[in-house]
Amino acid sequence: MAGEAYKAIVVGSGPNGLAAAITLQRAGHSVLVLEGMDTIGGGTRTQALTLPGFHHDVCSAVHPMGAISPFFNTLPLDRHGLEWLYPEVSAAHPFDDGTAAALYPSLAQTARGLGVDEKAYHRFMEPVIKALPQLLPGLLSAFPGFSHPFLLADFARRALPPALRTARRFATEPTRGLWAGMAAHAMLPLEKSMTSAIGMMLMAASHLGGWPVARGGSISIGNALAAYFLSIGGTIQTGFFVKSLADLPPAKAILFDVTPRQLLEIAGASLPAGYRKRLAAYRYGMGVFKIDWAVEGPVPFRAPVCRKAVTVHLGGGIREIARSESAAWSGQVPESPFVLLTQPGVVDSSRAPAGKQVVWGYCHVPHSSGHDMTEAIERQVERFAPGFRDSILAKSVMSAVDMQAYNPNYVGGDINGGVQDIFQHFARPVLSFSPYRTPAKGIYFCSSSTPPGGGVHGMCGFHAAERVLKDGILDRV
Missing domain, CATH: 3.90.660 (Polyamine Oxidase; Chain A, domain 2)
Incomplete structure (x- = not known):
């Protein structure tokens, strides 16, 4: 990875991380996705958890929001194996x-x-x-x-x-x-x-x-998103667990498909004290x-x-x-x-x-x-x-x-990325006109801890990437 230049890095390869990466790559920017596990997918993984020949969905299994996702429906995922x-x-x-x-x-x-x-x-x-x-x-x-x-x-x-x-x-x-x-x-x-x-x-x-x-298991969703991302020039590296910002190569924007707790652990020192306090108050369910x-x-x-x-x-x-x-x-x-x-x-x-x-x-x-x-x-x-x-x-x-x-994103076993009551539905991860952007230059959230919250639809990642593009940070010299 040394010597390669990327405009943006996405940490985490769940549907939201891949949606963010795809959106930025489609806009003409070079994007690297880093995944801590040996396989991509986040909540859309399928594994042999019991006996040979039995393919179990580890987290998500049925996808009503995936079928009507405004983002997924812009992609030719059927050409990349999703049925x-x-x-x-x-x-x-x-x-x-x-x-x-x-x-x-x-x-x-x-x-x-x-x-x-x-x-x-x-x-x-x-x-x-x-x-x-x-x-x-x-x-x-x-x-x-x-x-x-x-x-x-x-x-x-x-x-x-x-x-x-x-x-x-x-x-x-x-x-x-x-x-x-x-x-x-x-x-x-x-x-x-x-x-x-x-x-x-x-x-x-x-x-x-x-x-x-998804035929073959929920991993077919992650695989289709990843295959499309690679087909348009993106890069994915698995087995790369990010513990701090120092682990990352230079990039103008870093988008984190993680919850507030993990971001505090990875990038807390780069965030203002007031924002860290608000993230620490984020509620898990x-x-x-x-x-x-x-x-x-x-x-x-x-x-x-x-x-x-x-x-x-x-x-x-x-x-x-x-x-x-x-x-x-x-x-x-x-x-x-x-x-x-x-x-x-x-x-x-x-x-x-x-x-x-x-x-x-x-x-x-x-x-x-x-x-x-x-x-x-x-x-x-x-x-x-x-x-x-x-x-x-x-x-x-x-x-x-x-x-x-x-999966560290499932804090306390909460698979929804945090409580989604009337307040925290809008204040994900904090109450802000730009919830995807942190006060630290170039650091963004793109996980289900941002609007619209949990579910396999990719919209959190899409909106986070749109925020990056509107900020113009990738075009600056």
Whole structure:
């Protein structure tokens, strides 16, 4: 690497780091991506965690935001090996009586399946579906913009209330349970603001683009982004763990796909004291405990619709889910955890040997918890899929502590890059008109700790690179 000159360096090769690198390289600047691990990908890695021939997604598995990402959709990722596979059912939510509610790609089909809540679901979601294509670029940025003020006001009216309040729009427990499972992706108690925004966006994403998986595993996303970046002249070096700015070659801009804690460790001495104090106050949220299973045959769900869904939410009704999320948030281990489960073999037979499957499930736990949730999670799966335990061939578990050891960006097991409540949704990593730029010349954030936050969409990296380009720092002599 010595002797090579780069205008910009990106530290970290997750989707946001690669999105930043691609954006700068496309603008005509030479970019180097440095990755601490031996493989690229960040949260889009796929590994053989259990048995030979079983390909497990280490973190992200299903990508509703990837399918509608304004940035991804500008790239020819299909030419570089990315193929989205769409299940017939986006997500299913089973109940103890053997029935299940379901989210389909079709708005009408979803509404019909909700019975007496059919009209209520149409009233709630139709305006969102119509407005989102116009609002999405603004919503997936630092500030929503005001080019469509009436649409934005109506969206905010639906998005800002807590999920428990929004649930009152629906009359039946199945619909409320389905809604609660969507909102619980926020990694916040359901009585907090912003939980409705997450639930609403996920449902809308299903109706606009589906909930796909990447053929061969989530690593196909990282590989496609990296292949495109290399095809336009970019450079990637793996196995290069950056511990300080002194480790880096000269460059006019350095973009960090890390959270505030890591930036303080790497570049703290170069940052003003006031800014360091604000970064140190950045809040991280609940952790996750995750299990990857290699199983024989399909998961034996009692509700047939669950066998068609790549994503299944396990947690019973809204009250049970709300208790689970509140417990984890307040530092208690939930007795009956809300479990997010994926079974990509429903649409992707390449993940495991014939007749077998990879299955992935996690629950939210207190920040930095080392508690073993294996029994609690498997009990929840067995509750809705009797006989599941008998199908397990092998398993791999990761506690919240293990998650951080695997990837330092998952502080305390928080896979979202920090709490995303109403304040920290906009103040990521600090409240600023330019949240991607630090006060230190040439140092920028491009991670999910910046707007619009967590998810595999690349928009944090894209906006960070746009900020670099607007600052003109790469053109200066």
